Amino acid sequence: MQIIWLLIKASWISATLAILTGITSGVCSARLIALVNSAISQNATQSLLISFAGLSILAFVTGSLSQFLLVDLAQNSVYQLRLRLSQRILASSLRQLEQLGPSRLFAVLTQDVQAISNTVFVIPFLCIDLAVVGGCLIYLGWLSIWVFLIVVAFMVVAIPLVQLLLNFAYRYLNLARQEDDQLFTHFRSITDGLKELKLHSVRRQTFFAEDLSVSAAKSRQYQKNAFKFAALSSGGGQFLFFLLLGVLLFGVPEALPSTQAVLPAYILTLSYLMGPLGNIIQRLPNLASANVSIQKVNRMGLKLAEHAEVETVVTKPTPKDWNQLKLAGVVHTYQDPGADHQFRVGPIDLTINSGELVFIVGGNGSGKSTLAKLITGLYTPESGEIRLDAEPIVDTNREWYRQLFSTVFADYYLFERLISEEFSTLDAQARAYLRKLELEQKVTVQDGQLSTTGLSQGQRKRLALLSAYLENRSIYLFDEWAADQDPIFREIFYTQLLAELKQRGKTILVISHDDHFFHLADRIIKLDYGRMESDEYLAGEQW
Ligand SMILES: Nc1ncnc2c1ncn2[C@@H]1O[C@H](COP(=O)(O)OP(=O)(O)OP(=O)(O)O)[C@@H](O)[C@H]1O
Numbered sequence: 004m005q006i007i008w009l010l011i012k013a014s015w016i017s018a019t020l021a022i023l024t025g026i027t028s029g030v031c032s033a034r035l036i037a038l039v040n041s042a043i044s045q046n047a048t049q050s051l052l053i054s055f056a057g058l059s060i061l062a063f064v065t066g067s068l069s070q071f072l073l074v075d076l077a078q079n080s081v082y083q084l085r086l087r088l089s090q091r092i093l094a095s096s097l098r099q100l101e102q103l104g105p106s107r108l109f110a111v112l113t114q115d116v117q118a119i120s121n122t123v124f125v126i127p128f129l130c131i132d133l134a135v136v137g138g139c140l141i142y143l144g145w146l147s148i149w150v151f152l153i154v155v156a157f158m159v160v161a162i163p164l165v166q167l168l169l170n171f172a173y174r175y176l177n178l179a180r181q182e183d184d185q186l187f188t189h190f191r192s193i194t195d196g197l198k199e200l201k202l203h204s205v206r207r208q209t210f211f212a213e214d215l216s217v218s219a220a221k222s223r224q225y226q227k228n229a230f231k232f233a234a235l236s237s238g239g240g241q242f243l244f245f246l247l248l249g250v251l252l253f254g255v256p257e258a259l260p261s262t263q264a265v266l267p268a269y270i271l272t273l274s275y276l277m278g279p280l281g282n283i284i285q286r287l288p289n290l291a292s293a294n295v296s297i298q299k300v301n302r303m304g305l306k307l308a309e310h311a312e313v314e315t316v317v318t319k320p321t322p323k324d325w326n327q328l329k330l331a332g333v334v335h336t337y338q339d340p341g342a343d344h345q346f347r348v349g350p351i352d353l354t355i356n357s358g359e360l361v362f363i364v365g366g367n368g369s370g371k372s373t374l375a376k377l378i379t380g381l382y383t384p385e386s387g388e389i390r391l392d393a394e395p396i397v398d399t400n401r402e403w404y405r406q407l408f409s410t411v412f413a414d415y416y417l418f419e420r421l422i423s424e425e426f427s428t429l430d431a432q433a434r435a436y437l438r439k440l441e442l443e444q445k446v447t448v449q450d451g452q453l454s455t456t457g458l459s460q461g462q463r464k465r466l467a468l469l470s471a472y473l474e475n476r477s478i479y480l481f482d483e484w485a486a487d488q489d490p491i492f493r494e495i496f497y498t499q500l501l502a503e504l505k506q507r508g509k510t511i512l513v514i515s516h517d518d519h520f521f522h523l524a525d526r527i528i529k530l531d532y533g534r535m536e537s538d539e540y541l542a543g544e545q546w
Pocket residue numbers: 101337339346365366367368369370371372373374
């Protein structure tokens with residue numbers, strides 16, 4: 004069971020201790036049953052009373068200790084799983100994550116990790132139950148080896164039958180989990196496409212009836228089937244148990260008269276066993292469901308690991324005085340499985356000089372944002388090379404290289420926490436920029452934390468610009484930054500803000516469709532269908 008591995012991986016010492024104390028507790032419980040049997044069949048003596056009291060206390064202490072250890076272990080393993088998975092996602096290549104898609108990542112991070120943590124919670128109880136069952140079986144063997152063999156033979160037939168039913172449950176849970184990925188995509192459509200759905204009743208009804216309801220119904224059906232099979236296996240287990248009692252009560256005394264004396268003890272012990280055995284059978288479907296989730300997380304984890312970037316802690320300072328950033332024959336191809344055609348950007352040969360203001364222009368879908376991801380090191384070129392002066396950018400220094408860039412992509416994410424090299428002056432700098440960006444009435448800054456990000460699109464983009472300003476890196480990249488700005492602020496951006504950055508010695512790459520500001524660039528690179536159509540230096544000083 005993979006979930007047990009999860010616990011052992013969290014700490015094998017605690018796991019071993021928990022197992023040992025759990026076994027002791029189980030054996031004590033079984034021994035207590037044996038004592039009860041003795042006390043019923045003989046007279047209750049002083050020594051039996053002392054043993055009974057001692058065993059009860061030992062069963063309580065070892066049982067509690069085992070559960071405490073397992074509770075710690077269980078919670079630690081869920082904690083580690085959450086962190087490990089998040090780290091793996093952070094270490095994966097951007098392209099790989101784009102292909103997996105946010106819905107699948109989100110489903111794994113929330114639903115699967117939750118399913119695992121819910122099941123891990125019942126494992127401590129399951130372990131104690133298993134120990135009790137084990138101890139009782141040993142006692143039964145000691146009472147009469149023949150009856151024990153009959154019980155074991157019965158179990159050898161009964162357990163695979165129950166297991167068979169559980170396998171069906173397991174299969175349906177797997178299908179339900181796969182369908183839930185699809186369902187999560189529809190849930191995202193509800194949250195992200197709320198406006199469009201509200202405004203278009205036919206779209207809303209079609210989406211609801213043909214996408215969401217279909218997916219939810221499939222998931223419901225799979226879950227129903229899964230839990231019905233699980234119920235059948237649990238009920239079947241109980242039925243088989245009573246069948247066993249019947250055989251012991253009515254069949255065994257006929258065949259083996261010598262066992263008559265131990266049968267009351269047998270029946271008492273087996274009846275005591277029913278509780279823990281029932282619990283185990285009931286909890287097995289939970290384990291199956293957690294196993295599906297673990298497989299899902301592992302599969303995702305493995306996939307992520309396959310594409311994990313070389314983890315490098317950036318110790319080398321980012322260069323401030325570089326001269327040239329060179330792309331030589333750089334190519335990126337989008338190879339989405341299922342897509343009938345590929346899109347290729349490149350081969351791109353391009354040299355960007357330090358301090359240049361470069362506009363990257365071209366029609367929609369010409370590859371501007373892809374080129375930006377290649378230049379910033381977010382995409383690894385599938386062929387060709389990027390060099391910063393003499394240094395080729397490879398897997399081991401790509402993380403270092405990325406620290407050169409401050410970006411505001413078209414699909415930027417705005418963090419409420421600001422980061423700056425100078426933490427002591429961060430608030431003062433941020434307030435100055437808030438004034439410059441005409442946001443001081445809307446947002447305040449305290450200890451590097453923005454008071455709100457709930458603003459208009461254009462205002463949020465200004466906050467993203469503020470965040471980039473504070474990072475104070477060598478190269479700035481703006482992907483259609485001005486698209487959401489009013490004409491006045493658009494003008495301010497092109498004529499003042501870019502000029503100030505240039506005066507501060509920054510290299511600036513601006514992806515833009517605003518052709519009436521193109522004359523302000525030092526250089527214009529035009530892309531067409533993934534190729535560089537032109538690279539034009541503009542004469543004269545515009546600033
Ligand atoms: N995540 C993606 N998955 C698959 N293909 C993609 C992806 N992003 C871009 N593409 C492909 O690359 C092409 C260029 O996209 P890109 O975003 O680089 O263009 P762009 O010039 O920035 O366009 P726009 O001006 O519309 O922002 C697209 O037409 C599409 O075929």
